[in-house]
Amino acid sequence: MRSIALVLLPFLAANLFLSPCQSLRFDLKSGHTKCISEEIKSNSMSVGKYSVLNPQEGQPMPESHKITVRVTSSYGNNYHFTDHVESGQFAFTAAEQGDYMACFWAIDHRPEVTVTIEFDWRTGITAKDWPSVAKKGSVDLMELELKKLEDTITYIHDEMFYLREREDEMQELNRSTNSRMAWMSLLSLVVCLSVAGLQLWHLKTFFEKKKII
């Protein structure tokens, strides 16, 4: 028994080391909706896990604490939908870049209860399945940690490029707005003068026709 425990322990230790359990928790009133959105780049992996906290330990989940979950992209495509569940998970590769929204509905119930939901949503490098990488390559823990750091640095580098691109686009936008404003102000002057000129000309011919001038 003891030897088994000793053998198991490093494994368990590795598990805790590599797959910590931490997620976001929020409350939802019956009949209400809460949506959490996140911007995901195209072709990046996204993994989500959600569960409702059981208000009474040891007893089955009451009907009032079931939720409906829907994950949609910013273009309206449905990536995940479950109805009347107490927990679940989803994983998808984002086909389009944009804001993805995970919406939670709590079943309408009288009296109103507050449902507490645990939600863990990882995208990109945090969605990578490190324990399987460790098992596949049979690398030691230190090396795995350093690999993770390397991945983080690559991610930071990519983000920098993305930010730089966005800044470039913004500069272009501002410059074009600037020049457009300049042209439009000039045009407004031209419009003003031409309208005044038209008025004068029209009234002159009108009065000449009426033989007043």
Next chain:
Amino acid sequence: MWIDRRCLDVALVVSLVLTSSSFITRTSSLSVTVNEVECVYEYVLYEADTVSGNYVVVDHDIFWGSDHPGIDFTVTSPSGNNVHTKKGTSGDKFEFKAPRSGMYKFCFHNPYSTPETVSFYIHVGHIPNEHDLAKDEHLDPINVKIAELREALESVTAEQKYLKARDARHRHTNESTRKRVIYYTLAEYLLLACASGLQVVYIRRLFSKSFGYNRV
């Protein structure tokens, strides 16, 4: 945080021999729409962990008038004390040392009736100290250095997310400015033409035969 059953068992077994490492993943930057009060909970595993993060109010609609009170942000410790407060801003960074472990509550309060979208990022970082090193012989001093490195990288990532959210808001403002410039200018032209047309019509009517021009 709620540690699910399985994780709790593992943690109990392992903590007898090995303190859990400093590796704690991050939720990426998420956005939430704040109607009145919106709270999220995050679990801090160790006392004296550094909790850091940032938030940016993204959905400014068009713009906030100078009298808009902004969004209030409060962090409450598990014992009910207010650990961090920032009132009336449109975004901020924060960092504090957790006085104790437990479930911390991060709340956004929107005093106005229009819902605002807040993009936030929270990170709980732990660096094993000498106490942890002494308790467990599997932890090398190198683990401390790796943890410090990881925390430094996390702070860079947090800064990037903050910049990204602010850039998104800036972009939103710029695009709305551009649209408004075009529409208001076109409306101005139309109004000018209409006003001048009305003037001409009025003068014509004044001089028309039915009035008799000697009345003018």
